[in-house]
Amino acid sequence: MSELEYNPTELLICVASRLMKDETTAFIGTGIPMLAASLAQRRQAPNLIPIFEFGGTGAILEDLPMAVGEARTFHKALHASGITDVMETATRGFIDYGFLGGAQIDPYGNLNSTIIGPQHHPPKVRLPGSGGANDVGSLCWQTIIIMRHNKRNFVPKCDFVTTPGYLTGPGAREEAGLPPGTGPLYVVSTLALMDFDEATRRMRLKATHPGVTVSQVVAETGFDLILPDEVEENEPPSAEELRILREEVDRQRLYI
Amino acid sequence: MKVVESGIGELLQPPDMNAFREWNRTRKSRKLVDKLMTEREAVRRFVYDGCYISTELYGTVRCPMTLVREVVRQGIKDLRVAGQGVIEMDLWLAASIVKALDLTYIGLEVYGTSNALRREVESGRVEKVVEWSNAGLSWRFKAAAMGVPFLPVRSMLGTDTLKYSSAKVVECPFTGEKLALLPALILDVGLMHVHRADRYGNCQVEGITGFGVEFARACRRLIISAEEIVPTEEIRRYPDRTTVPYYLVDAVVHAPFGSHPGEMAYVYCRDEPEIKAWVKASETDEGAQAYLKEWIYDLPDHQAYLHKVGQERLARLVEGRERRE
Numbered sequence: 001m002s003e004l005e006y007n008p009t010e011l012l013i014c015v016a017s018r019l020m021k022d023e024t025t026a027f028i029g030t031g032i033p034m035l036a037a038s039l040a041q042r043r044q045a046p047n048l049i050p051i052f053e054f055g056g057t058g059a060i061l062e063d064l065p066m067a068v069g070e071a072r073t074f075h076k077a078l079h080a081s082g083i084t085d086v087m088e089t090a091t092r093g094f095i096d097y098g099f100l101g102g103a104q105i106d107p108y109g110n111l112n113s114t115i116i117g118p119q120h121h122p123p124k125v126r127l128p129g130s131g132g133a134n135d136v137g138s139l140c141w142q143t144i145i146i147m148r149h150n151k152r153n154f155v156p157k158c159d160f161v162t163t164p165g166y167l168t169g170p171g172a173r174e175e176a177g178l179p180p181g182t183g184p185l186y187v188v189s190t191l192a193l194m195d196f197d198e199a200t201r202r203m204r205l206k207a208t209h210p211g212v213t214v215s216q217v218v219a220e221t222g223f224d225l226i227l228p229d230e231v232e233e234n235e236p237p238s239a240e241e242l243r244i245l246r247e248e249v250d251r252q253r254l255y256i
Numbered sequence: 257m258k259v260v261e262s263g264i265g266e267l268l269q270p271p272d273m274n275a276f277r278e279w280n281r282t283r284k285s286r287k288l289v290d291k292l293m294t295e296r297e298a299v300r301r302f303v304y305d306g307c308y309i310s311t312e313l314y315g316t317v318r319c320p321m322t323l324v325r326e327v328v329r330q331g332i333k334d335l336r337v338a339g340q341g342v343i344e345m346d347l348w349l350a351a352s353i354v355k356a357l358d359l360t361y362i363g364l365e366v367y368g369t370s371n372a373l374r375r376e377v378e379s380g381r382v383e384k385v386v387e388w389s390n391a392g393l394s395w396r397f398k399a400a401a402m403g404v405p406f407l408p409v410r411s412m413l414g415t416d417t418l419k420y421s422s423a424k425v426v427e428c429p430f431t432g433e434k435l436a437l438l439p440a441l442i443l444d445v446g447l448m449h450v451h452r453a454d455r456y457g458n459c460q461v462e463g464i465t466g467f468g469v470e471f472a473r474a475c476r477r478l479i480i481s482a483e484e485i486v487p488t489e490e491i492r493r494y495p496d497r498t499t500v501p502y503y504l505v506d507a508v509v510h511a512p513f514g515s516h517p518g519e520m521a522y523v524y525c526r527d528e529p530e531i532k533a534w535v536k537a538s539e540t541d542e543g544a545q546a547y548l549k550e551w552i553y554d555l556p557d558h559q560a561y562l563h564k565v566g567q568e569r570l571a572r573l574v575e576g577r578e579r580r581e
Contacts, residue, residue: 030365053390054313055464066528067342067365069317071521071578074464082465084398087391091410110415114387120420121385126377128363128370130417131340134389138411161416176414177425177434254366 006237008190009256010245011209012146013039014237016099016188019144025049026097027090027136030068031255032146033099037061038249039241051095053132055081064250068132087132090139093179098140100133104158105147107202107223108172109165109184111137112158120160130162137163138178142185149189151222166201192217193234197226207232260434261425263418265386268336268356269308271405271440279476284503290455291508292485295326295558298507302477303327306355307444308336313466315342316365316518316526320449320481322511322558327447328353329552338441340393340467343517343534346372347552349382350544356384358441360393367535372544387420388412392438394467399440401473408435446475449514450500451523453482454490457505460497463521463578472500481511483523511558513570525576527569 006014013035020026020040028037028050037050038061049058054069058078065072074080089095102111113133117124137143145165147153165184167173174180183201187194193207204226205217214231237245250256293301303309309327311320324344327335328351336356339345345362348354349372362373376382388396391411399407412418413425413436424437448468450459459480461468472478480500485508491498513520517530537547555561562570 054317054466066526067316069313069464069466070519070526071463074521075578076581080464082469083390083394083467084470087394087411114416122378122380124378126369126374128373129359129361129387130389130392131361131363132390134415134417135391135411138389138413139391160420161414163417164414167414173414175434177410177436178413179410 004236004239004242006242007256010237010242012188012190013245013256014241015193015209015234016144016146017043019186019188020045020048020097023047024096025051025094027051027053027095027099027140029099029101029132031101034061034065035245035249035255038064039245042244042248043241051086053086054083055086057081057086064254066254087135087139090135093141095140096142098136098143100136100143100145100163101147102133102163103127104153104155105145105187106155106158106165108167108169109145109187109196109203110158110161110167111145111163111165112160114160114162116159118159133163137165139182141182143183144185145187147187147189149191149217150220154221154223156223166196169201170199191220194225202226204228205231207234209234210236257426257429259424259426261418263421263423265420265422266384267422267439268358268384268386269441271400271442273403273405273440276400276442277403286503288456288502291457291505292455293507293509295322295481295509295511298479298509299323299326299330299332302479302506303332303445305332306334306336309445309447310338310443310471311341311344312446312448312468312471314340315344315346316531317515318449318461318466318520319344319515319518320447321516321518322481322514323447323479323509324348325552325561328548338393338443340390343531346370346534346538347548349373349376350538351548352376352381354382357382358386358388358393360388360390364535371538375541386422387417389417392421392423393441394470396438396441397467397470397474399438400442401470405440406437408437410435412436441474443475445477445479446471447479448472448500449481449511451482451520452484452486452490453480453508454486454488455508456488456502457500457508458488458491458498458502459500459505460491460494461499465499468499472504475504477506478504479507479509480505481509481514483512483514483520485510513562514558516565521578522580523577524570524573525578527573
């Protein structure tokens with residue numbers, strides 16, 4: 001298997017997809033989470049219920065949506081409602097997982113997708129803003145964050161906290177009023193899989209991608225990453241995963 | 257209730273629920289009157305310089321693009337905008353007609369960040385930016401729809417999104433936990449595109465409703481564009497499908513392919529090449545201005561726009577639509 005050729009995006013999709021479980025609900029955003037969910041529905045999670053913020057619940061992801069409100073987000077779905085219904089469902093504790101991304105992430109899994117630079121307005125660089133990200137990060141039980149891994153993105157402190165991770169550490173989410181028992185579970189990056197240390201709520205290396213060394217991950221991370229005694233290695237994409245991804249999930253090669 | 261934190265963002269449109277009631281009593285007719293008019297007339301009558309305005313659903317999905325382009329065409333300026341969108345917001349930003357933003361997301365989805373947003377906000381031409389989440393914005397519409405000045409929610413807490421909003425954090429009088437209070441957002445003008453409407457403004461949509469249910473109830477003036485104008489008998493046959501009843505509506509515009517280059521569920525799909533054309537054009541200000549000239553200023557109305565897009569291309573979009581199988 002290891003001699004199979006694949007690109008970094010395909011690896012990212014496969015690692016994220018393996019984290020999706022059958023018979024769970026997952027909030028899906030544009031891009032890699034859509035591909036990962038579609039792959040998961042064709043493999044280990046045929047009854048994964050994708051939830052899209054503008055109202056699609058339980059779609060069968062036969063064709064890739066290009067947007068979170070597009071008709072493919074409620075293709076053969078169980079429910080087509082609206083954003084308040086979906087977000088209130090999340091508030092009531094019905095949404096197990098949420099997938100997130102951002103321009104910056106800090107050691108506590110806080111995310112920035114609003115501005116780059118020290119000043120809010122006018123900013124040095126204006127990014128799109130929260131969209132549904134803050135709500136997903138606040139209200140889903142657990143979030144999985146997908147990131148490009150480099151020192152510019154993995155920063156000691158976000159220029160702006162758009163979406164809550166563990167904020168300033170243990171107990172901070174609850175202190176802020178966010179629902180207890182919620183927060184980031186994993187970070188899937190282009191180099192590795194990370195989780196969060198329970199005592200400090202800081203990011204910890206869990207497994208490197210094939211061909212990536214621990215020192216490479218450390219060098220590309222702009223803060224002290226917790227290193228466990230044993231670092232696992234992620235399996236490369238299997239022939240079957242690649243076949244499904246290329247022939248079924250993204251036939252038109254829009255993303256991969 | 258003790259306020260423990262206040263967002264420092266300006267409340268661009270303070271809620272006045274009694275004034276809203278009074279408006280709805282005196283300015284919104286209960287009469288079943290014909291509201292069908294052209295997009296030119298609708299925008300001329302109800303959209304004005306400095307108004308607080310927004311659009312539903314968003315740029316590539318069931319979006320009132322016909323009305324959005326007409327606002328640009330008529331040169332209405334200094335808009336205060338609840339900004340959740342893609343191409344529709346980009347067109348307004350590129351035309352430099354936005355003065356203040358309640359901003360949740362403006363971007364190009366899979367195609368990345370919006371260069372039009374960057375140019376207008378980083379230059380300070382958009383003078384004020386107040387941050388919200390998508391749910392936050394939808395709950396602000398919901399508060400207005402409920403006729404109450406705020407709603408308590410469990411989102412936005414602990415973040416800079418709240419700090420740069422005009423929300424407040426309080427201790428819940430029942431549980432003692434912290435809650436974010438979001439102020440009701442009453443729009444001066446709302447623009448919304450639907451699958452079908454009658455001449456009085458009774459509207460039905462198919463598929464997801466997005467922000468629609470709450471948005472339509474949070475407007476002083478609501479302009480509807482519709483793919484199809486149907487007899488009222490058709491509405492009365494399926495009243496359960498009516499999302500927006502007539503008394504909320506001020507104008508009805510017949511706009512087939514009114515969401516183009518976005519999609520309309522079960523009617524036509526996205527026009528990907530046209531969306532990409534905007535992504536490319538908007539990389540530079542010159543490119544964006546040339547696009548506005550070609551697709552808005554040089555065309556008199558929606559009919560001319562559709563003619564320019566061409567029958568063949570529109571037929572392909574219909575062919576690619578989502579189907580109920």
